[in-house]
Amino acid sequence: MNYVIAVLPDRIQAEAAYSQLEKEGIPQSQMSILGRGYKTADEYGFIDPQQPARKQARLMSFWLVPFGFIGGVAFNLATNYEVFPEIGLLGNRILGGVLGAIGGAMGSFFVGGFTGAAMGSGDALPYRNRLKEGKYIVAVSGAPNITNKASSILKGFKPESLQGYVDPNVN
Numbered sequence: 001m002n003y004v005i006a007v008l009p010d011r012i013q014a015e016a017a018y019s020q021l022e023k024e025g026i027p028q029s030q031m032s033i034l035g036r037g038y039k040t041a042d043e044y045g046f047i048d049p050q051q052p053a054r055k056q057a058r059l060m061s062f063w064l065v066p067f068g069f070i071g072g073v074a075f076n077l078a079t080n081y082e083v084f085p086e087i088g089l090l091g092n093r094i095l096g097g098v099l100g101a102i103g104g105a106m107g108s109f110f111v112g113g114f115t116g117a118a119m120g121s122g123d124a125l126p127y128r129n130r131l132k133e134g135k136y137i138v139a140v141s142g143a144p145n146i147t148n149k150a151s152s153i154l155k156g157f158k159p160e161s162l163q164g165y166v167d168p169n170v171n
Contacts, residue, residue, distance in 0.1 A: 002147040004140045006129050006159035007038065014136035017157045021121050024153055031150075034127075035136035041128045044139065053114070060112035064104035072100020131169060135160070 008014045021031055023164050075081075076096030083092055104112060138159075141149035147164060152161050154162055 002144050002164065004147045004151045004154065004162070004164050006138045006154040006157070006163075007127070007129065007161040008136045008138060008157060008159050011136055012035070013157055014038075014138055017137055017138045017154055017159075020156075021138070021140065021150055021153055024149065026146060026150055026153075027142075029139055029144045030146060032139045033136060035131055035140065036134065037135070041131055041156035053112075057108050057112035061105055065101045066104070066106045068104025068107070069097040069101040072096040072098065072103070077102065130161075 006017065008017060013033060018031060018033055022028060032039055034041060034043055073093050073096055076093045079098075081092070082089075084097055085092075087095065131137065138154065140147055140154075142150075151162065151164060
């Protein structure tokens with residue numbers, strides 16, 4: 001499935017573009033207007049940037065927490081540092097491992113979470129931001145012949161942004 005997404009500055013232009021697409025034979029079932037009074041980004045299916053962030057943080061924690069534990073134990077073995085002499089040598093090594101695991105968990109949360117939020121959402125985040133600014137989006141989905149026709153029609157409205165996509169999940 002192909003997509004064409006055009007960002008238009010106001011509701012009047014978005015409605016005019018939608019009407020023109022309709023006149024040119026693009027089926028209504030393959031067109032959408034996003035913005036105030038129309039579909040939201042969630043209703044249309046733009047990815048929430050928090051979802052990939054959580055997934056990335058979870059994936060990173062699977063290897064950062066165990067390596068943090070091993071690193072904490074290794075650091076304690078190398079330095080023979082005793083945080084609490086009362087708990088003995090083995091207790092301090094375990095404590096070093098636990099502190100290292102906590103550091104690994106923090107790393108996965110901060111690095112994985114921020115990376116997932118910044119990169120995991122693709123172009124969905126800029127489109128969400130445009131909607132928050134009060135802009136309108138006209139989206140057309142379908143076979144290449146439909147999206148190519150829609151793209152040439154939408155160019156006549158001089159959109160702020162006109163982007164075509166191919167859904168990699170559809171064969």
